[in-house]
Amino acid sequence: MKPTYVIASLVTFALLSYGLYQGLVVAPTEATMGDVQRIFYYHLPSAWVAFTLFFLNFVGSLLFLVVKKDAADKFAAGVFAVLGVIGLGISIFGRSYTEFASSIGGTLLMCAIAYLVIRHFFHSQPQADAFAASTAEVGVVFCTVVLLTGPLWARPVWGIWWTWDARLTSTLVLWLIYVSYLILRKFATGGQTPTLAAALSIFGFADVPIVYLSIRYFRTQHPQPVINGGEGSGIDSHMWAAVLWNLLAFTVFAIMLVTTRYKLAQAERRIEEAFATRDLEDDSHLISRSTR
Amino acid sequence: MSATAARAVAREPGLLAVTRASLAKDLRMEWRSKDAINSMLFFSLLVVVIFSFAFEPTAEESRRIAGGLIWVAFLFATVVALNQTWARELRNQVLDAYRTSPAPPAALFISKAVGNFLFVCVLEAVMTPLFIIFYNLRSIGPVYELVIVALLATWALVVNGTFFGALSIRTRNREIMLPLILFPISIPALIAMVDATTQIFTGESSPRFWMQLLAVYDLVFTLVSLSLFESVLNAE
C-alpha cells in the first residue's frame, strides 16, 4: 500500500470520527423530535453521496459510449462545454428573474464541469467503464444506508416505518434500478458487459425525472400521512456544523471507497489481460497455425 | 473507385425497406408458428383466473383494482413474448449476419418493437373481453380513452422490453434477466397506466396527466433506444 493511500485513509477515519462526535455530542438535542433527529446527520450525507454517485455513474457511462469514436467524443465534449457556458449565463443573468432559472443554470454548469473533469481523468473505454462500475457499486451501498436509516427515523417521528411519499419512493426506485444495473454487470458475459451496462445506465438516468414526476402526482392524489416537525423549524448553528462536518466526512469516505474500488477494477483487468496473453503464448507453442 | 462506391451507396438498403422486410418476416414466422401469441394468451388467461380466485371482488371493488390486475397480467405476458423475439434470431447466428450486413441497426430494432407491439395489441384485444366478463367490469369513463391509454402503455412496455431483450440475450441467465432490468425502469410507466385505467373505470378524475406522462415516457425511451441500439448490437 502506498503511503498516500494510508494517510488518506487515516484522514478519512479522523473526519468520520469527528463527524460522529459532532452529531452525537456537540449538536443540541432537537426540541420536538428529541435525539432521534440525530439520525439526520447520517441520513442526509448518505443521500447526497448516493445521488451524486449515481449521477457520476451516468456521466461515466455516457463517456464510455462516446469515447470509442473520436468524433463522437469531441462532439459530446463540445456539447457539454456549450451547455456549461449557457448554464453559467442563465445563472448569472437569470438570477434577477426567478430562483428556478438560476438553479437550472447552476445544474447545467455542474453537469458540464462534471463531464469535462471526468473526461479528462478517465479518457479511455476501460477507465470510463471502471469508473462507472465503481460509482454504481458504492452508490448502492450509500443508497442502502439511506433506505435503512430513513425508516428508523420515520418510525418514532411519524409512527410508521414507511410511507409511499415522493421522496422515499423515488429513492427506492433508484435503488432498484441501480441494483438491477449491478446484477446485469454480474451476469453479462465477456467483453460486452461494459456496453450493456452503460446502455442500462443511460436508461436509468432518463427514467429518474419521470419517476419523480409520476410518484409526486400519484401521491398528491391520495391523502398524505400526517407529517409534522420537519427539519426546517429553527435549525441551530451547531446543528448546521454537525450536518456540514458529516457531509464532508461522508464525501471524503465515498471518494476513498470509489478510488479503492476503481483501483481494484483496474488491477482485475490487468491480471485478466496477463492471463489472456499467457494463454495465448502457451497456445502458440502448441498450435503453429498461421491464423494466430 | 468512385463507381464502386456509388454502387455500394446505391445498393445500401434503406431504413424503411429493411424495417418492412424484417417486420414481414417476423409476422410471417409468428403467423405460421403462433409461438408468442399462444404462450402469451394462455399465460394471461392463467393470471386472470388465478387473480379472480385470489381476490373475488365485487363489481365496485373490481373497478378499483381492475387497472392493476389487467396491466400486471399484460406486463408478465409481454415478458413471455419478449424473451422469444431475440432468442429466435440467435439460433442460426442471424444477429451476427445482421451485424456484418450494411442494413441500418435501427431498422432491426424498429421492426422488432413494432412486431412485439402488434402481438401485445392482439393479446389485449382478446383478453380485455375476458377481463370484462370475469370481473363484471363496466367503465364509467369514456372507452376511447381506454384505447388511447392501452396503445400508449403497450408501446411503453414494448419499446423498453425489446431493447432490454437485446441486452438480456447476452447474459448467462437470459430468461430471468429481462424482468430484472425491465421492471425497475418501467415503474413510472406502470404507475401511469394503472392509474389512468383506474381513473377511467371509476370516472373519478381525468386521466389526462397520466396520458401525457405515458406519451413523454414513450417519446424519451424510443429516442434513447434508437440512439443506443447500434452500440448494443455491435457490442462484443
Add this chain to the structure above:
Amino acid sequence: MNYLYTAYVVTWVVHIVYLFYLSRRAARLREEARDLERK
C-alpha cells in the same frame, strides 16, 4: 434513543460489510497475481 443508535450501527454495519467484500476481492486478486508469477 434506541432508534438513533440502531441507525448509526446499521450505517456502519453496511459500510463494514462492503469494506470486507472489497478486501476479499483484493485478496483473491493478490492470489491470482501470485499464481500468474509462479507459472
